[in-house]
Amino acid sequence: MDLSVQKHFTVVDYVVFAILLAVSMGIGLYYALSGGRQRTTQEFLMADRSMGCLPVSLSLIASFQSAVAIIGVPAEIYTYGTQYWFIGFAYILGLIIPAHVFIPVFYRLRLSSAYEYLELRFNKVVRICGTLTFICQMVIYMGVCVYVPAFALNAVTGLELWGTVLATGLVCTLYTALGGLKAVIWTDVVQTIVMFAGQLAVIVVGVQKAGGVSDVWTKVWEGNRISSFDINPDPTERHTFWTLGVGGVFLMLSLYGVNQTQVQRYLSARTEKEAVRSCYMVFPSLQLALALSCVMGLVMFACYCGVDHSDKLSTSSRDAMVIYFVMDMLHGLPGLPGLFVACLFSAALSTISSAFNSLATVTMEDLIKPHFPAMTQRKAILLSKGLALFYGLLCLAMAYLTHLMGDSVLLVALKIFGMIGGPILGLFSLGMFFPSANSIGAVAGLGAGVSMAFWVGIGAILTRTSGSKTQTLDCKVTQSNDTAAAFQIALSNITLSRPSGLKRLYSLSYMWYSAFNCIVVIVVGLLISFLTGPMKKEDVTPGTIYPLLQKIFWFLPEHLKKKLSCVTPLEQTPAVQQRQLLCQKSNRSAQQDRPIQEETETFLPDAHMTHVEHETCV
Numbered sequence: 001m002d003l004s005v006q007k008h009f010t011v012v013d014y015v016v017f018a019i020l021l022a023v024s025m026g027i028g029l030y031y032a033l034s035g036g037r038q039r040t041t042q043e044f045l046m047a048d049r050s051m052g053c054l055p056v057s058l059s060l061i062a063s064f065q066s067a068v069a070i071i072g073v074p075a076e077i078y079t080y081g082t083q084y085w086f087i088g089f090a091y092i093l094g095l096i097i098p099a100h101v102f103i104p105v106f107y108r109l110r111l112s113s114a115y116e117y118l119e120l121r122f123n124k125v126v127r128i129c130g131t132l133t134f135i136c137q138m139v140i141y142m143g144v145c146v147y148v149p150a151f152a153l154n155a156v157t158g159l160e161l162w163g164t165v166l167a168t169g170l171v172c173t174l175y176t177a178l179g180g181l182k183a184v185i186w187t188d189v190v191q192t193i194v195m196f197a198g199q200l201a202v203i204v205v206g207v208q209k210a211g212g213v214s215d216v217w218t219k220v221w222e223g224n225r226i227s228s229f230d231i232n233p234d235p236t237e238r239h240t241f242w243t244l245g246v247g248g249v250f251l252m253l254s255l256y257g258v259n260q261t262q263v264q265r266y267l268s269a270r271t272e273k274e275a276v277r278s279c280y281m282v283f284p285s286l287q288l289a290l291a292l293s294c295v296m297g298l299v300m301f302a303c304y305c306g307v308d309h310s311d312k313l314s315t316s317s318r319d320a321m322v323i324y325f326v327m328d329m330l331h332g333l334p335g336l337p338g339l340f341v342a343c344l345f346s347a348a349l350s351t352i353s354s355a356f357n358s359l360a361t362v363t364m365e366d367l368i369k370p371h372f373p374a375m376t377q378r379k380a381i382l383l384s385k386g387l388a389l390f391y392g393l394l395c396l397a398m399a400y401l402t403h404l405m406g407d408s409v410l411l412v413a414l415k416i417f418g419m420i421g422g423p424i425l426g427l428f429s430l431g432m433f434f435p436s437a438n439s440i441g442a443v444a445g446l447g448a449g450v451s452m453a454f455w456v457g458i459g460a461i462l463t464r465t466s467g468s469k470t471q472t473l474d475c476k477v478t479q480s481n482d483t484a485a486a487f488q489i490a491l492s493n494i495t496l497s498r499p500s501g502l503k504r505l506y507s508l509s510y511m512w513y514s515a516f517n518c519i520v521v522i523v524v525g526l527l528i529s530f531l532t533g534p535m536k537k538e539d540v541t542p543g544t545i546y547p548l549l550q551k552i553f554w555f556l557p558e559h560l561k562k563k564l565s566c567v568t569p570l571e572q573t574p575a576v577q578q579r580q581l582l583c584q585k586s587n588r589s590a591q592q593d594r595p596i597q598e599e600t601e602t603f604l605p606d607a608h609m610t611h612v613e614h615e616t617c618v
């Protein structure tokens with residue numbers, strides 16, 4: 001351990017960090033004591049559906065940009081080069097499809113939880129399965145997000161590990177439980193700004209210490225960290241343009257299309273247009289976040305290449321080396337180490353608070369309310385806050401489990417999304433794009449997708465092959481002359497003995513997990529649906545199908561398009577209008593603390609609700 005770094009936490013740094021925690025707490029208290037004072041679940045869980053597109057868009061970024069990306073991406077770029085940057089291409093379709101496919105369907109059904117859609121489209125069992133799968137995904141992911149900043153700082157600055165985990169967890173649980181979604185969204189805004197500021201500070205200081213932009217560029221170019229288009233179609237290749245650009249789209253859809261954390265933000269927007277606009281506004285900020293963390297990795301390479309620092313750290317993990325690099329750059333500049341610590345914890349807090357709040361929402365909306373319709377608002381609120389606390393403590397326990405996972409933290413997070421987020425994306429896609437899919441098919445498909453995901457995921461860990469074929473480019477390349485360099489690169493690119501059969505399945509790049517598992521759910525779901533009798537068009541709830549074929553063949557004449565869409569088109573269906581009318585009425589009654597019953601009834605259309613006439617099917 002390089003003790004020289006430890007000294008650099010001056011009082012100023014602790015003050016900067018404490019200010020961030022205090023501001024977050026202040027926002028939580030403000031929303032607990034102002035507005036509707038969080039007395040209704042509409043306000044606590046849905047922010048009164050009153051949010052503008054700017055705060056929603058910053059909160060959307062904050063939800064899935066945590067310390068994992070702040071530390072994991074620079075470590076990835078330092079070790080393997082800028083190939084990972086190609087994931088930026090996935091952000092294009094990864095945000096356009098949610099904006100024009102998922103948001104319209106969810107918004108017009110006026111849901112509180114994304115999983116309510118599954119009951120509308122299928123049945124209660126499918127909704128429960130979807131909710132439980134989501135809870136598993138977010139609890140594991142939250143554990144990683146709490147653990148990473150504390151572990152990284154402990155490894156480098158000796159900052160008390162479990163003390164910071166506890167401080168982070170408690171502050172976060174408190175302001176989430178007190179201030180609800182409004183507090184979570186506004187703390188996300190502050191935390192995203194701090195996150196960008198911290199990364200920028202490290203880049204500016206690092207470039208200056210590396211001798212200026214041109215020196216940095218020369219070093220990273222010679223160190224062949226600037227990756228070119230790798231269009232190798234081999235799916236076991238860890239990072240190629242295809243695994244990141246195409247596989248990444250499915251990853252983005254599982255997060256920004258159907259993940260409750262993001263869906264809840266879309267639904268908290270004032271109007272559908274605001275929700276779509278907030279989705280578009282995510283694009284530039286997400287590219288900025290990606291660029292900052294990639295450039296930070298390049299600057300770290302320029303400063304450190306050729307000099308091996310692992311002897312100075314108790315762990316040889318590249319993730320800890322990133323923190324070492326940051327502290328090495330910022331020491332002697334009072335306040336900046338504190339700013340970066342604040343940046344790290346802002347990234348973590350904004351993700352964890354979003355996860356708590358969405359976990360409390362789905363637990364209330366999907367698992368509790370349907371069984372206790374007579375529950376009063378007062379009890380519902382108390383329970384929602386209790387749940388936020390419960391999930392806070394659960395995530396601390398998960399943080400400990402993360403201690404045991406070996407991989408780089410970025411790898412762990414991306415695998416979680418692929419293994420669990422992928423099947424959930426498959427479940428929603430099965431519902432939205434395939435009118436014939438029925439509930440049995442949905443449950444069977446989800447089960448198949450999750451078991452396939454764990455089979456491949458665990459198989460890869462046991463055989464340590466998931467996309468590990470890419471050799472790490474070592475730094476010595478910079479000292480040698482070009483012929484040796486060329487030889488070195490040629491050597492590292494020689495493909496190892498191609499794995500066969502099952503081993504090939506285990507060596508599937510984890511960037512394909514989302515796509516692979518999503519497709520498994522859809523294929524199995526359709527197969528079982530046809531075997532058990534496909535859903536009849538007239539039984540499908542209006543507004544739950546996205547007329548995919550009709551939209552793809554938009555250029556066809558009207559009468560042909562009608563033949564393509566077997567179920568009510570997306571436009572406002574009378575059923576939805578009727579329900580909105582009832583919602584507004586029940587919201588007014590809910591203020592007077594009347595039983596929540598009416599509100600629950602209006603959310604779920606009952607069978608006799610007039611079905612709009614259906615186009616004749618082929």
Ligand SMILES: O=C(O)CCCC[C@@H]1SC[C@@H]2NC(=O)N[C@@H]21
Pocket residue numbers: 064065066067068069070087145251252255286289351410413414
């Ligand atoms: O930072 C994290 O907590 C998770 C790692 C990144 C998750 C994915 S990567 C593509 C997309 N862009 C982001 O900023 N987050 C998600």
Ligand code: NA
Pocket residue numbers: 061062063064065066067346347348349350351352
């Ligand atoms: Na975050």
